[in-house]
Amino acid sequence: MAHGEEVGIITYLQVNRAFMAPVVEQAVARLGLEERRRVLDVGTGAGGGLVALARATGPEGRVLAVDRNEDALALARGHAEAEGVLERVHFEPADLMRVAARAAAGDRFDAIWAGDVIWPGNVPDPGRAVAELADSLAPGGVLALFTSNYYNATFLPGHAQLERRLLTASELNWGIPADGPDHYARHVHWMRAAGLTDVRLHVLPRIGFPVDDDPTVRPYLERIVWPELLAAARSRGREAGMSDDDLARVEALLRPGGPEYVVDEPGYYLVHPALLVTGVR
Template identity: 50%
Template sequence: MGVHVAEKQQLPVADTGAGPDTRGYLDYLLTNRNFTAPAVAAAVASITPEISGRPLRVLDAGTGAGGALPELIALVRAAGGPGGTVVAVDVDERAVEVAGRQLGDLNLGAAPVDLRVADLRDVAAGAVTSGERFDLIWSSDVVWPTTFDNPAEVVQTLAGALVPGGTLALFTTNYYQSMLLPGHSRLERLIRTASELTWGLPGDGPTHYERLGAWLRAAGLADVAVRAFPLAGMASEPAARAFLEQIVWPEMRHAVASHGRAAGMSETDIVRAGELLDPEGPAWVGDDPHTYVVQPTLLWTGRTPVA
């Protein structure tokens, strides 16, 4: 999606409406965390580190609102032994504050977490320099072409910060393959294109946002695999409703206004999209009791070879 957790605040905001609308960042973090929580929990639970018999070192690279922290902490605790830790980093100080509150709200006790404001690339490089590499690196909706000019290079950096046999896990909510406007599929495809144009996303090529598996392989990782953890909910369900009403539909409306015509939308299409996405209008999609959302989240994993 055009609103990404770790470094979203670095993206340009255009007063003319031509660029992405990056306001409401903290609200996005919390709303997205609540909706995706089941998929994140299942994805982390599916990871089985090959390292055993010693404490785990885990990096949450771009922690955002800390959505994966409870599960990553549980993984470290299950490994047992003193010294296990989750290093959770984000470049945005506000995100780190939100993640810290998440830990406090969950009452996890003396959780083995080192929460920092930092660039994930610097943390990975520091792990190599210090020799304190990680057994698992988790990153969710962070390695992304509008966040990094060369995502494959970032994956290479993260892979280099793993111990032999360590796992790099790249989670994506797979926003642009979601069902967000069911019953209006042709219009939704056009709005998706408008959103991609608004965010300046590549249409294809080596930096396309669906190339995570290719980036893992290019980094020399083995056993590259992908698993799906689908989310689905009726718009009447609180988490799904908040996700649609506070994130999805406003983003769609902005995309139509910004790049609808460039995406090939006719004037009729633009009018119809406006009717569906206007909460004050009689055709607002939010008033349809059959509205729902499906998000096919994906987890890509790869392991560093063991000599």
């Protein structure tokens, strides 16, 4: 996801991996990987799905983890080693489309996991990317597109109109399409257009409540979400319909330790309705 560029890619990958781990494990558990031998993790990043994938495959299963960022691959390798699954994973610095094309021409995969990678900021044509991944599956293989669904999360409960403007500013800041075939919410459309069967949509909410019962919530908000949203408000907020009062309110609500800090409001909660879309070749 493009948001990592605002806060530093390594910070983003590590903090996001910790925060999303519970729903990623749930998502991988739904794939039925016990009988799968060749599994591809495209855009593995810091290895957010890698450990769950390696553990979910059968005793003969192996996972190929691909990312074009070698620093990210180093993080993923360290994570796999720390979690005791390194011997079941192979790492390759490469573009996901090149790996998909190579597989389509030869040794196809039994399952492909794409976690927060099929995104208009990451690939120029998401629909085509999904079609190429589908082509690299063996017959009966499963393609899994996972998204943390950032722009449909609830970050500011009780501040709905302000939150909508703020997220619009973020979309403008990243140049995300407002609609059309490349919009980030079209995972199901891309899967159907790729000719996959048994396409299914699963909603796996990541809930942060009570906030301080979960040590991953504040780091996620304060090191990733708030810096990204504040940068968007400052640069594109007026285009998104934010007034002077809105901009001042955002600065107050998102300032940790401040008297109006939103996370310290009684009853604050966070909901990420993560999505998993699966299809079979």
